[in-house]
Amino acid sequence: xxxxxxxxxxxxxxxxxxxxxxxxxxxxxxxxxxxxxxxxxxxxxxxxxxxxxxxxxxxxxxxxxxxxxxxxxxxxxxxxxxxxxxxxxxxxxxxxxxxxxxxxxxxxxxxxxxxxxxxxxxxxxxxxxxxxxxxxxxxxxxxxxxxxxx
Numbered sequence: 001x002x003x004x005x006x007x008x009x010x011x012x013x014x015x016x017x018x019x020x021x022x023x024x025x026x027x028x029x030x031x032x033x034x035x036x037x038x039x040x041x042x043x044x045x046x047x048x049x050x051x052x053x054x055x056x057x058x059x060x061x062x063x064x065x066x067x068x069x070x071x072x073x074x075x076x077x078x079x080x081x082x083x084x085x086x087x088x089x090x091x092x093x094x095x096x097x098x099x100x101x102x103x104x105x106x107x108x109x110x111x112x113x114x115x116x117x118x119x120x121x122x123x124x125x126x127x128x129x130x131x132x133x134x135x136x137x138x139x140x141x142x143x144x145x146x147x148x149x150x
Contacts, residue, residue, distance in 0.1 A: 003097075003122040005129060010115045011138050015145045017105040017112050021081040023144060024103045026050040028058075035143035037061065038136060045070065052076055055088070063132050067091040074100070081105040092133070097121040099130075101137070114141050 013020065023030065026049050032039040040059040047054030057070045069090030076083050087099040102117040116137045118130055 003125065003127075005120055005122065007118040007120075007129060007131070007134050008115065009134050009138060010113050011141050013112045013114055013141065013145045015112065015148050017081055017107055019148055020114060020141070020144060021083075021105045024083050024105070025076060028056060031140065031144065034147040035140050038140050038143065040066070047073075050076070056085075057090075060136070062091075062136055069093075071101070092130075095123055095127045096130075097123055103137075116141075 029042040029044070029049070032041055038061055040061070041057075042059075043057050045055040045057060052073050052075065054073045055070060056073070057068065059066065059068050061067070067090070069087050069092050071085040071087050074084045074086050082102060082104040084100060084102040087093060087096075087101070092099045098119075098121045100117075100119040102115075102119070104115040104117070106113050106115065116134060118134055118137075120130060122129075
């Protein structure tokens with residue numbers, strides 16, 4: 001039985017899709033100002049903000065615990081407003097052999113949407129699917145939107 005899985009979740013937003021894509025791509029280091037109860041810090045270690053190959057670390061709270069991850073930006077599609085990142089170090093890799101996060105911002109019909117895709121491989125069958133991490137991504141999206149609607 002394969003332990004590779006994928007979770008996909010979509011959330012409707014009132015904000016312009018360009019605003020969220022710009023934040024996810026060029027200004028993730030501003031997210032901790034928008035949702036400080038979830039994200040405590042975001043730093044760049046290699047490269048430049050908004051470029052493929054840049055390495056970024058996140059300090060965040062997940063399931064009531066402070067966590068750290070380091071990710072590399074693997075793909076940016078400006079036309080599709082998509083950014084894909086692979087976790088290369090940190091707490092998520094305690095339970096997963098691999099973990100990728102994709103944020104896709106889009107307009108369908110007249111609805112603005114953010115689609116989060118988590119692709120991962122569990123280290124063993126006893127590891128839970130990352131539903132609470134998906135919830136964190138969705139709640140962070142709501143906080144970013146609320147911050148920009150004020």
